Amino acid sequence: MSTTTSGGPVVELTGVRKVYNGHVEALRGVDLTIEAGELVAIVGPSGSGKSTLLHMIGTLDRPTEGTVRIAGYDVGALSDRELSALRARRLGFVFQQFHLAPGVTALDNVADGLLYTGARIGERRRRAALALERVGLGHRLDHRPHQLSGGEQQRVAVARAVVGDPPLLLADEPTGNLDSRSGAEVLDVLSGLHAAGTTVAVITHDLGIAAWAPRRVQVMDGLIVPDSGTAGPGGGVSGKSASDRLKAYKARPDGGDRVVS
Numbered sequence: 001m002s003t004t005t006s007g008g009p010v011v012e013l014t015g016v017r018k019v020y021n022g023h024v025e026a027l028r029g030v031d032l033t034i035e036a037g038e039l040v041a042i043v044g045p046s047g048s049g050k051s052t053l054l055h056m057i058g059t060l061d062r063p064t065e066g067t068v069r070i071a072g073y074d075v076g077a078l079s080d081r082e083l084s085a086l087r088a089r090r091l092g093f094v095f096q097q098f099h100l101a102p103g104v105t106a107l108d109n110v111a112d113g114l115l116y117t118g119a120r121i122g123e124r125r126r127r128a129a130l131a132l133e134r135v136g137l138g139h140r141l142d143h144r145p146h147q148l149s150g151g152e153q154q155r156v157a158v159a160r161a162v163v164g165d166p167p168l169l170l171a172d173e174p175t176g177n178l179d180s181r182s183g184a185e186v187l188d189v190l191s192g193l194h195a196a197g198t199t200v201a202v203i204t205h206d207l208g209i210a211a212w213a214p215r216r217v218q219v220m221d222g223l224i225v226p227d228s229g230t231a232g233p234g235g236g237v238s239g240k241s242a243s244d245r246l247k248a249y250k251a252r253p254d255g256g257d258r259v260v261s
Contacts, residue, residue, distance in 0.1 A: 009034060016056055030053065043207065093170050094174050110128035128160075135156075
């Protein structure tokens, strides 16, 4: 993989189309730029194309047409091996399912996120402990998944995603399996990672999470309609910070079905 400049946007999609089975058009010419340091919610109902958009951003699939650049790298110009290296070094993934190994401590579940870096076990565990401290679980290092709440398990998954310090974190429905309190705790962790400089993109159908994020990208029928605009690293386009929006998310009585302006 050739060296590219470290400046510029983290995500650049230009004219991206994705067609399945020759006729099912999941994305219909999407243009999207996410700058370093942004916190973005990509929101839409089932079938809108947001999951396909996640696959494009996460380099899990290639576009039928158009250009995808991640951290300055043109995805279409990379081999499968180079794409795997790009994901390992530049991307962190958090999913609705926690995907933690049962019977394995939180520390080693997170340390396993560094298996392919070549680091020795002691170094992997040291970095895993630091990552768990970042998500507020420094006191749960030796706990196994069955000894943790749902919210704590998801925070372990977040720690595993960021243990390699990727510049971009993709969270796919990260609160989908959690109650409102645990969900708010996970969003609080994502806010903290964003404040520390990580670019965060959350894919969700929850309009409450969309209201929490400083920038909202709505996907419908394979198109972006609309994009609230680039918020930049500091805060939201409406003048509210992510912290303010998190408080609104925690306080809302409707379970996340209403956008808080």
